[in-house]
Amino acid sequence: MKKVFLLLFLACSFLDAKQLGVVLVSGKGMNFAQQTADEITTLMGEQNEYYVEKNSVDVIVDKAGTLKRDLKRKGVDGLVSFAQSKKWDSIVMVEYKRSLKRLQIKLVVADEIKDRKSVSLRYTDDMQTLLSEMLLSNVIRLNYQLGVINAKELY
């Protein structure tokens, strides 16, 4: 009987799993490498060990900001449509503002409400080794704050 409950519990947790989309916008002062994208994906897999829902992250490197320009032209609706076409539950755009030396991380929830939230973080070259951790921490944080993921803990 306990095993049945455990299986049901696991099945429910997979039903809750969310696909989080991240677009790393390359541009002046910061060219995001595919390595950063891969590190974020691996880290997300590791973090799932601590949460009931097994979420995943899909990271795209937007070379020269072409995707960003296209999406910016279409506005929030364009962002949501793009996320939905990818079957993402939310989309995060990460961009480096060279003049401010800050990473702008903006999230839009890919549903009809199109809720959004952003965070801005100081970033300099000496923080390079922490980049993937920093980005993923804040992607999870924004998704948690907007209720995309519930981050219910596993001990």
Place this chain on the structure above:
Amino acid sequence: MLKSFTSTIMVFGALFFTGCLGGASNELDGLNENEYQIVKERQDFEKKTQADINFDIESGTNENVTLLMDAHVTVMYRVALQDIKEITNIRLQEKKHLNINKLLIATKDYYYDSVNNALYVALRIPYVYMLESSFTYTMDIAMVDIQKLAQQRSLSLVFKSKPMSDNDESFLSFTYEDSFLSDNIDPFILNTIEAERAQTNLGRFSVEYRTKYEELLGEL
């Protein structure tokens, strides 16, 4: 008579509530809009966390030893920081038995009150982490200071299930000497560990630790 009694109660009630509200708003008095928002959010974080134990860690301290009176509790650390503008991320690790390597989530696990230069971190300690007499978390905090330079601070958080100096204190729910370390395990502990099972990722624990866990629950 009844009327005067009711009035007295109402006066006391009003005084009580005024006192409570006055006390709660003190910290927020005189703050500008931005500061108010930060302190209010931190207060909300504290309220939501409902910590059972609170600790202050001063800016020069890198180790804290917590003698746990009980498990299945939430411990809140108030870490004093100097000249820090923002926290970029926090990693929590335990490599011996529990194999924890986790990124903490801002506003869920921690909140940085930049007005009071204090980082509030809430850690949940379930019974299942206490099958050995102690374990140590390493908490690595990555942050940016007011000079806009990257800074790191590493804290060692030791949790010990040793009895307190006065083991007969009334608030102790059980005596550790008679719990995990002997055959006379308090059934309450076993039942709580059993209740924690649905939320426990056993696959992450070391083989020895998992064996100990199975042996313990075999006694139920």
